[in-house]
Amino acid sequence: MVHSTLVRLTANEVGMTARAVLDALTPLVQDLSHDLPDDERYRRLLSSLRALFPADAAALLRLDGDTLAPLAIDGLSSDTLGRRFRVSEHPRFEQLLSRPEPTRFAADSDLPDPYDGLVQGVDGKLEVHDCLGCPLFVRGRPWGLLTLDALDPARFDTVDMASLQAFLSLAAATVSVVERIDSLARTSEAERSRAEAYRQASSQGSREMIGSSEAHKHLVEEIEVVASSDLTVLVTGETGVGKELVAGAIHALSSRSGKPLISLNCAALPDTLVESELFGHVRGAFSGASADRRGKFELADGGTLFLDEVGELPLAVQAKLLRVLQNGQLQRIGSDHEHQVDVRLIAATNRDLAEEVRSGRFRADLYHRLSVYPLCVPPLRERGRDVLLLAGFFIEENRSRLGLLSIRLSADAQAALLRYTWPGNVRELEHLIGRSALKALATNRERRRILTLTAADLALSARISEEDDAAPDHAAPPSAERDFRSAVTAFERNMVLDALARQNQNWAAVARELGLDRANLNRLAKRLGLK
Structure with a gap:
């Protein structure tokens, strides 16, 4: 009443x-x-x-x-x-x-x-x-x-x-x-999710795995075996070998290929944002969270999530990641509600995670969850003449970009490519070809339609001579392991110091020249005592 x-x-x-x-x-x-x-x-x-x-x-x-x-x-x-x-x-x-x-x-x-x-x-x-x-x-x-x-x-x-x-x-x-x-936030988030899925799908589809060496063929066979399953894959290998390309190949051959492949570089984000990127957040969960946002796990629901540089995850986030892998349930930051997701996880790292576990920097239970099916991507120096096949692929990309009829490799350029040890692997080769083609075109006054890259254009001779000086004499008895490590360390230090001199102590420019991620270069510099 x-x-x-x-x-x-x-x-x-x-x-x-x-x-x-x-x-x-x-x-x-x-x-x-x-x-x-x-x-x-x-x-x-x-x-x-x-x-x-x-x-x-x-x-x-x-x-x-x-x-x-x-x-x-x-x-x-x-x-x-x-x-x-x-x-x-x-x-x-x-x-x-x-x-x-x-x-x-x-x-x-x-x-x-x-x-x-x-x-x-x-x-x-x-x-x-x-x-x-x-x-x-x-x-x-x-x-x-x-x-x-x-x-x-x-x-x-x-x-x-x-x-x-x-x-x-x-x-x-x-x-x-x-x-x-x-409603607007949900619509915006849905549009952002679709745009990110399309962007990542297009970037994955533009590259293929190229090679004919035995090491490359063995890797392809392993990919074909594991792709048909839903097993979690741990892709290991040095920086620049193409671990993300391997993840894309596994997804493309899997039953989830019709669903999105979502990637996250764990080393590219500050610790405070990694959890939000992985699991999402609700509006008002923290300063700057003006709308609900789905994390990478929810974006990849039904498909595949690729976590690059997984060894960089903070221990607190590792515990939450383990929980999602165990039962498929996650909570956005600031929310009491759980979301069920169906995601196939592929992780990648250039670290020795077993050693990280022994050092207490990585959870042993998460390591075993990630390494159900380990895949090691071989470094470029172990792939023989694959370096020439890959060089041809990158040359064709640059030819189209520069508007040339053809770009050729001279005999001495091919020999230089085969002699070099490629510490930055395929990424270093890609950057080298792009840089060399651009410089050669700039110095060619006649701007010919057919451009020939020589060993001088590649500028690998100085690096090769340093490598030869540091390498042990093959006629001599094998060096002790510590001598080999010392030689490798000296070679790496000289490479970084030379690049720093050329780039006027600009670390970002050095990372681009060497084809390294900035985070990886920082860790390398600390290990070499340069920072």
Whole structure:
């Protein structure tokens, strides 16, 4: 029943009430144009409600089917947010939802109150109190309820219904704004997900695995064997050997090829963002989280997730990754809800993860989960004449880019390519060909349509001579392992120092010249004592 006792207001009281309403509603109107988390909008809404209409407790509940879920509370015990009220089991909620106007229950109503015992600071069941509820409508449909409760049975006798209706209109607008923002965020996230999937699919499809050496053929055979399964694969190998290309080949040959292949370089992100990138976050989970965002696992649902440089993951994230691998369930940052995903995982690293486990930098249980099927990608120096096949592939890419009829390799250039040990592997070869072709074209004044790359254009002679100086004499007895390691270390140090001199101590430029990831170059420099 609607309580009909209203107190007649004087003109002065009416003016004071109007000012109070204006003071309470103005901040809410201003909030409509601000970017705020949902829970903060709702908190401010209830705060203004209680300031305008004195009550001991207030709540905003959203209707989901036959259930009301509290989204925000003020004056009720915190566990109220975890409750779900089935409307059919609460007659007061049924009445509130059945009428378009606000409803006030009589103090002696025998209908049980859903908030009995939940008002903060009060023990036991509340026998008598004042209760007022208002339905909220969004786009003409019932969205939920606003409720006010007071311990004093006459607290709402002086409520101005016109002011309450004005507040309800603004509350509905607030809810509508939240709904619209969430809808736009979901649409934006879906578009971003599709764009990322298309981008990664196109980048994977533009490259193929090229080679005819026995080492390459063995790798291809291993890929074909494991691709037909759903086993987790750990791809190992030196920097620049093409581990991402291997992951793409496994996905393309698998039953998941029609689904996305999503990649994440774990070394390219600060520790604070890795968890969000993997598992996603909800709006307001941390500073800057202005919208819900799905992580890489959800984007790869049904397909394959490739984690490059997995050895760089922080230990805390490793524990959460292990949980997802064990049961396929994940939680976005800031969310209590679990998501089930079906993802085939391929991980890659240039680290010795077994040694990382022994050193305590990588979890042993995660290592065993990742290395169900290990695949080692051979370095370029072990692939013989594959270097010429790959050089031809990169030359053709540059020929098209530079608008030339043909680019050829001279005999001495081919010999130089075969002699070089390629510490940066295929990535170094790719960058070398692109750089050499561009320089050769720039120095060719006639700009011929057919360009010949010589050993001088490749500028590998200095590196080869350094390598020969550092290498042991093949006629001599084999060196001890530490001597070999010392020679390799000296060779690496000389390469980095020479590149630093050429690039004026610019580490980013050195990384580009050597064909190394910046993070890998930083680790190498620290190991060599250069940083």
